[in-house]
Amino acid sequence: MKLLITGATGVVGKTLVQKLLDDGNEVHYLTTQSSKLDSIQGAKGFFWNPDLDQIDTACFHEVETIIHLAGATVAKRWTKKYKEQIYSSRIKPTQLLLKGLVEIKENLKVKHLISASAIGIYPSHPYRQVTENTLTTPHTFMEKVVCDWEKEVDQFNKEGIRVCKLRIGLVLSPKGGVLGTLKIPTKMGLGAAFGTGEQGQSWIHISDLVGIFKNAVEAQWEGVFNAVSPNPVSQNELISALAKSLKKPNFFPPIPSFLLRFILGEMSALVLDSHWVSAQKTINQGYQFQFPEIQKALHHLVSQSDK
Ligand SMILES: NC(=O)c1ccc[n+]([C@@H]2O[C@H](COP(=O)([O-])OP(=O)(O)OC[C@H]3O[C@@H](n4cnc5c(N)ncnc54)[C@H](OP(=O)(O)O)[C@@H]3O)[C@@H](O)[C@H]2O)c1
Numbered sequence: 001m002k003l004l005i006t007g008a009t010g011v012v013g014k015t016l017v018q019k020l021l022d023d024g025n026e027v028h029y030l031t032t033q034s035s036k037l038d039s040i041q042g043a044k045g046f047f048w049n050p051d052l053d054q055i056d057t058a059c060f061h062e063v064e065t066i067i068h069l070a071g072a073t074v075a076k077r078w079t080k081k082y083k084e085q086i087y088s089s090r091i092k093p094t095q096l097l098l099k100g101l102v103e104i105k106e107n108l109k110v111k112h113l114i115s116a117s118a119i120g121i122y123p124s125h126p127y128r129q130v131t132e133n134t135l136t137t138p139h140t141f142m143e144k145v146v147c148d149w150e151k152e153v154d155q156f157n158k159e160g161i162r163v164c165k166l167r168i169g170l171v172l173s174p175k176g177g178v179l180g181t182l183k184i185p186t187k188m189g190l191g192a193a194f195g196t197g198e199q200g201q202s203w204i205h206i207s208d209l210v211g212i213f214k215n216a217v218e219a220q221w222e223g224v225f226n227a228v229s230p231n232p233v234s235q236n237e238l239i240s241a242l243a244k245s246l247k248k249p250n251f252f253p254p255i256p257s258f259l260l261r262f263i264l265g266e267m268s269a270l271v272l273d274s275h276w277v278s279a280q281k282t283i284n285q286g287y288q289f290q291f292p293e294i295q296k297a298l299h300h301l302v303s304q305s306d307k
Helices: 011-022 080-103 141-159 177-187 206-218 235-245 257-272 280-284 294-305
Strands: 002-006 026-031 044-049 065-068 112-118 162-168 170-172 203-205 223-227
Touching: 002 011, 011 026, 011 206, 065 080, 065 206, 080 141, 112 141, 112 206, 141 162, 141 257, 162 206, 170 177, 170 206, 170 294, 177 235, 177 294, 203 206, 203 294, 206 223, 223 280, 235 294
Parallel strands: 002 026, 002 065, 026 044, 065 112, 112 162, 162 223, 170 203
Antiparallel strands: none
16 A cells, blocks of 8 residues: 655654555655655655645655644743644644645545544543543643644545544653653653652553554544553653663652743643543454553563663
8 A cells, every 4th residue: 555644754653654664555755854855765755845835746646545643742842932833733734735635636546544633632630531532622722732633634524535533642662752751860760750640641652553553544444543552550650660661769759740830831731731541442443452551561662772
């Protein structure tokens, strides 16, 4: 099968593209950086600039499935300007993809769009479990970003394209991302949770996330699915499991929320919000998790990142 991937050069994209290529698929990808056009061996890069409405529509040639991952990282200081970038880097590329598709309509082979979404769409709650059916009425910045992003993704339905949205949790990968950041203090024996440390962390091992995307492509999933492990943990549990995998002590008390709010402002939501997200619908869809437990997942990831 021939697929087009956006955001292919990111943490999730790199691993996903490699898996798709290993499985014998042909991969096209869109990048905003001309320096990355030849950066993925075995795949073909195409340039786009969603800010200027530019897209090389040759990227759609013979493509049946699009996987849409593009979006600016949320792990950068949330200034007013950067918040605009977090928002527009999800809305504009989604709109431009659709516009590009409509332009080449006669030759269109695309039947399926699988888009990244995020569990940040759900309201934060100290203990209540959320499912794909939980009402999402945006109150916070992140809830609004994800809600509006999903609405744009839904527009592909109007062109007769089947739409699947994967609400991704905290991705644990040996190649950077959140694990890379958490490992630095934990390796020095300074690992600590934030706030009460009781907030829910709905995490997923990168291999399972890639596995879910692969299943979604092959079995033509449609609708919304949570891409999280079936066993979310509290932040205290996550930090102690990481310390254990790194064979480091873990005795520091959590960093108080007021301090984090003072230092990080609105961005403190990223570490203080609590999400206990259900994976049941994804399991019912036939996906079998390779790493359902946090300790085994972290042991595996730490061993991979040491290689
Ligand atoms: N990692 C997580 O824990 C997590 C959790 C929930 C949801 N997600 C979502 O999953 C997706 C992939 O995550 P990731 O961790 O792989 O992200 P990432 O490492 O930050 O990579 C995202 C990619 O998006 C592209 N991009 C950035 N700004 C863009 C813009 N203005 N216009 C078009 N493309 C742009 C970049 O590709 P080029 O430089 O090649 O253009 C970049 O490589 C993201 O949409 C993210 O929101 C991730």
